[in-house]
Amino acid sequence: MTKGAEQNAQAAALLDRSDERVKHAEGVGGSVRAFWDRVRSGDLGSVPVVVGLAIIWTVFQSLNPVFLAPNNLVNLLFDCSTVGVIALGIVCILVVGEIDLSVGSVSGFASALVGVLWVNQGWPVSIAILAALLFGALIGALYAVLFNRFGMPSFVATLAGLLSILGLQLYLLGSTGSINLPYEAPLVNFGQLLVMPDPVSYALAALPGFVMFVLGYRTAARRREAGLSPQPLTSLLLRSVAVTVVLEFIVYYLNLDRGIPWMFGLFVGLVAVMNYALTRTKWGRQMLAVGGNREAARRAGINVRFIYMTAFVLCSGFAAAGGILSAARLASASQQAGTGDVNLNAIAAAVIGGTSLFGGRGSAYSALLGIIVIQSIASGLTLLDLSSSLRYMITGAVLAIAVIVDSLARRSRASHGRA
Amino acid sequence: MDRTQELRDMGELVLGLRGISKHFGAVSALTDIDLDVHAGEVVALVGDNGAGKSTLVKILAGVHQPSSGSITFRGKPVTLADPSAALGLGIATVFQDLALCENLDVVANIFLGRELSPYRLDEVSMELKAWTLLNELSARIPSVREPVASLSGGQRQTVAIARSLLLEPKLILLDEPTAALGVAQTAEVLDLIERVRDRGLGVIMVSHNMEDVRAVADRIVVLRLGRNNGVFEPDASNQELVSAITGAANNSVSRRASRRQAQSGQAPAPEGRP
Numbered sequence: 001m002t003k004g005a006e007q008n009a010q011a012a013a014l015l016d017r018s019d020e021r022v023k024h025a026e027g028v029g030g031s032v033r034a035f036w037d038r039v040r041s042g043d044l045g046s047v048p049v050v051v052g053l054a055i056i057w058t059v060f061q062s063l064n065p066v067f068l069a070p071n072n073l074v075n076l077l078f079d080c081s082t083v084g085v086i087a088l089g090i091v092c093i094l095v096v097g098e099i100d101l102s103v104g105s106v107s108g109f110a111s112a113l114v115g116v117l118w119v120n121q122g123w124p125v126s127i128a129i130l131a132a133l134l135f136g137a138l139i140g141a142l143y144a145v146l147f148n149r150f151g152m153p154s155f156v157a158t159l160a161g162l163l164s165i166l167g168l169q170l171y172l173l174g175s176t177g178s179i180n181l182p183y184e185a186p187l188v189n190f191g192q193l194l195v196m197p198d199p200v201s202y203a204l205a206a207l208p209g210f211v212m213f214v215l216g217y218r219t220a221a222r223r224r225e226a227g228l229s230p231q232p233l234t235s236l237l238l239r240s241v242a243v244t245v246v247l248e249f250i251v252y253y254l255n256l257d258r259g260i261p262w263m264f265g266l267f268v269g270l271v272a273v274m275n276y277a278l279t280r281t282k283w284g285r286q287m288l289a290v291g292g293n294r295e296a297a298r299r300a301g302i303n304v305r306f307i308y309m310t311a312f313v314l315c316s317g318f319a320a321a322g323g324i325l326s327a328a329r330l331a332s333a334s335q336q337a338g339t340g341d342v343n344l345n346a347i348a349a350a351v352i353g354g355t356s357l358f359g360g361r362g363s364a365y366s367a368l369l370g371i372i373v374i375q376s377i378a379s380g381l382t383l384l385d386l387s388s389s390l391r392y393m394i395t396g397a398v399l400a401i402a403v404i405v406d407s408l409a410r411r412s413r414a415s416h417g418r419a
Numbered sequence: 420m421d422r423t424q425e426l427r428d429m430g431e432l433v434l435g436l437r438g439i440s441k442h443f444g445a446v447s448a449l450t451d452i453d454l455d456v457h458a459g460e461v462v463a464l465v466g467d468n469g470a471g472k473s474t475l476v477k478i479l480a481g482v483h484q485p486s487s488g489s490i491t492f493r494g495k496p497v498t499l500a501d502p503s504a505a506l507g508l509g510i511a512t513v514f515q516d517l518a519l520c521e522n523l524d525v526v527a528n529i530f531l532g533r534e535l536s537p538y539r540l541d542e543v544s545m546e547l548k549a550w551t552l553l554n555e556l557s558a559r560i561p562s563v564r565e566p567v568a569s570l571s572g573g574q575r576q577t578v579a580i581a582r583s584l585l586l587e588p589k590l591i592l593l594d595e596p597t598a599a600l601g602v603a604q605t606a607e608v609l610d611l612i613e614r615v616r617d618r619g620l621g622v623i624m625v626s627h628n629m630e631d632v633r634a635v636a637d638r639i640v641v642l643r644l645g646r647n648n649g650v651f652e653p654d655a656s657n658q659e660l661v662s663a664i665t666g667a668a669n670n671s672v673s674r675r676a677s678r679r680q681a682q683s684g685q686a687p688a689p690e691g692r693p
Contacts, residue, residue: 015550016563222543228550282537285523289531292522299482299518300532301503360522413568 015227031235041416044409046354048402049369056373060380067380070257076372076379077260078192081267082326083342084371087349088267088274089318091367094350095278096311097291097359098154100143102161103346106136106316107323108338109169114324115179115333116172125187129324136320139165140313147312148305154312162343170335178334181327191328195259204265205251209244213237263325267368270318274364287311292360322346340388341395348399349374356406373398430457431493433590433621434479434510439488441474441645448474449645452488456590456621461612463636464625467664471645472625473515476594479623480512481505493589503532511583515594515625517575525549525563525570529582552581556611572599580611590621597631609635629660 039047060067086103093100110132117128139161146152173179181188196204213236220230254260278284289297290307298304326342327333351357352373353366377398381391436454440447449471456462466472477483479490481499490497492508499505505512519528526542526549535541549563558577560570567575576599583591593612597605612635616622626632632639632653639651641663649663 015554016546219543226543226547228543228546280540282534282540285527285534285540286532289520289523289527292520293518296518296520297531299480299502299512299514301501301506302532303503360520416569 016229041412043413044354044405046365046369048405049353049366049373052352052398053369053373053376056376056380060376060383064380064383067383070254072379072383074195074254074258074261076375077254077264078329079379080371080375081261081263082191082322082329083345083349083374084267084322084367085270085325086319086322086342086346087353087367087371088270088364089315089322090346090350091274091353091355091362091364092287092311092318093154093315094355094357095287095291095359095362096308097294098147098308098311099347099357100140100154100158100312100315100319101343101347102139102158102165103315103319103322104338104340104343105162105165105169106139106319106338107326107342108336109165109172110136110320110323111327111333111337112169112172112179114327115181119179119181119333125185129187132324133317133320136316136318136323137313138316139320140316141309143316144305144309144312148308166339169338173333173335178332178336181331181333183331187324187328188331191263191325192331194262196262196265198255198259201251201255201260202248204260205247206244208247209240212243213240216240263329266325271364271368278362278364283307283310288360290359291362319346341392344399345371345374345378345395348395348402351399351406352402356410357403358406358410430459430619430621432456432491433458433493434623435491437489437491439475439478439485439490441471441478441483442486447645449478449485451646452642453647454640456623458589458621459616459619460637461616461622461624461635463632463639464623464642465627465629465632465639465660465664466642466648469644470642470664472642473594474645475642476512476514476592476623476625479505479510479590479592480514481510506532506586506588509586509589510592511586511588511590512592513576513579513583513594513596515598517579519567519575519579521568522566524566525553525560525578528567528578529585531582533585548585549581552584553577555584556581557607573601573604576600576604576608580608584615588620590623591615593622593624595625595627597626597628605631629657 057068066072086107089103090100113132113135114125114128117123117131118125123131143154143157143161146157147154216231216236217233220233220236223230251260278287286297286302286307287310289300289302290304294304297307323338326337330337349370350362350367351370353363353368353370355362355366355370374395377395378391381394432455434454434456436452439449439452439454441449452471452475454462454464454475464472464475474483478485479499481502481504484498484500490499492510497504497508499508499510502512520531523531526546529549529552530545535545546563553560553563556577558574558581560574560577567578570578576596580593580596596608596612600608609631612622612624616635616637624632624636636653639653639655639660641648641651641660643664643666648666651660651663
């Protein structure tokens with residue numbers, strides 16, 4: 001940079017603030033206004049899910065005061081973890097703009113495989129789990145080959161998979177139809193009983209806020225050094241403190257009963273890892289690019305086929321993992337595992353959480369938020385002693401509403417120039 | 420003219436095409452195309468709709484593969500099997516449709532496929548480099564952290580050009596770089612093309628706009644129906660260029676011109692008509 005340019009840059013203060021036509025949100029009030037503008041233009045993020053959750057919880061709490069009791073919420077977290085892991089896989093596949101309709105079957109088959117290999121064949125449980133995960137990944141790889149090599153729409157390929165893998169599951173379980181897992185086994189304990197000790201849960205709840213602050217502080221320092229506008233320290237501090245307070249309160253409330261399930265801890269850990277992978281790695285950036293504009297990604301030199309391969313493999317792999325967790329949760333591998341509403345719940349969770357069905361938009365956290373909504377509905381309806389017929393209808397309606405919100409928000413973003 | 424002659428003599432041969440053909444089924448989009456581009460030279464590629472300009476650009480970008488013919492890049496025969504091969508050699512392309520991901524922000528688009536530190540994206544360095552590139556082009560981008568969908572056509576064009584410069588290429592292909600731009604931005608892009616040339620890069624520019632072509636091109640290569648149809652200096656007359664592009668001296672453009680001339684010649688004596 002020449003000396004004159006340097007002076008110019010200094011006059012304009014910061015490199016990214018030199019254009020006087022752009023309004024920049026300053027301070028806490030500015031952040032709130034910017035957030036409001038974003039929401040109004042259709043960049044909804046996790047707003048619908050938070051609003052939806054508030055409504056659902058208010059309604060069910062007024063209908064049955066047990067709903068928000070710590071005991072029920074701990075059960076809710078156990079249930080969330082199984083389908084939540086499957087929804088995490090769905091996020092991966094939706095981000096690249098494809099779909100996997102066979103996650104339910106894959107999860108059911110994985111639970112059957114663990115049951116057969118571990119209980120019937122006497123394999124070590126870890127090897128059985130590994131085999132099931134590997135099988136899931138293999139299914140995903142097969143879909144990716146069908147998609148990449150033969151141009152088979154993922155919708156059709158996975159619909160075919162749904163049926164064939166369900167058939168495999170029934171074949172594997174044979175005439176008995178279900179296998180009971182031993183109650184005293186660590187895997188079953190993990191799925192039904194194991195909760196974090198109180199100090200561990202408090203420490204883990206403090207972690208996100210702490211990491212957020214440290215990383216934010218370091219980024220702000222680097223940006224200042226580089227001549228870019230840093231995030232104001234006060235808003236960073238406020239957000240970190242807010243996150244910590246909310247999480248600690250949740251942990252305190254749940255610790256009134258049994259506490260945070262380790263299985264839920266595993267789920268949240270996976271969500272955090274996937275969030276990092278999708279937002280902070282080259283691979284994640286390329287996933288979003290392929291979902292946003294496949295041809296542009298290809299011309300930028302991205303190996304599009306490899307990206308699709310990873311997306312399909314991750315989706316089926318997470319589905320298998322979810323199936324193993326649900327086997328642990330139910331202490332059995334049955335013909336019913338993975339059938340019924342598992343498929344739809346997983347997809348609905350991802351969409352309700354804010355991952356677009358149209359590709360290119362989504363985050364790992366949408367699986368976490370979405371599954372809490374879905375399981376809240378299921379739990380609330382169970383507490384009201386409603387039959388599964390009503391449960392299906394209501395869950396279906398919620399999914400429809402979520403997709404409508406997604407489509408409307410997309411249209412609004414287009415008209416506000418926000419893709 | 421002396422200057423361009425001199426430059427061409429000095430400049431290393433960056434790109435040489437010999438006998439490039441491309442068939443799409445029964446359609447021959449390109450037949451036996453020869454093209455040379457030297458370092459520090461702007462070659463304008465002109466032709467009517469369907470002349471094969473965009474097909475040629477896509478072959479050079481590695482998007483399409485030629486059915487036959489040879490490509491030499493900096494003295495070595497090469498095959499451009501896919502876009503990353505072309506990028507790796509140092510051929511950067513700005514496509515007519517810009518090929519941007521509208522859901523990603525400006526920084527992500529500029530670094531698409533070339534992200535810094537793959538396992539822990541270095542957003543600060545990338546943003547800094549993005550601003551440096553954009554400022555070099557004296558671009559007016561409000562924020563590099565907004566999705567590209569919120570930018571205007573000209574701003575998107577600038578982002579696409581900035582992206583092509585990221586890898587310090589040896590050859591830049593610009594497919595209709597000024598088609599979507601306003602007056603001032605067109606001038607800026609033309610300035611930019613000259614700046615790129617002065618840095619010793621080869622530039623191929625596809626354009627319909629004869630004014631822009633004349634303004635920056637050192638050589639004008641005309642394609643017609645997928646074949647070479649003449650090479651012109653930028654001071655060639657409009658008549659010559661148009662007849663090369665349309666394929667005949669007697670064409671709709673020249674007919675229109677002569678009709679108008681005839682009309683204005685007749686104008687002073689309207690009473691003479693029956």
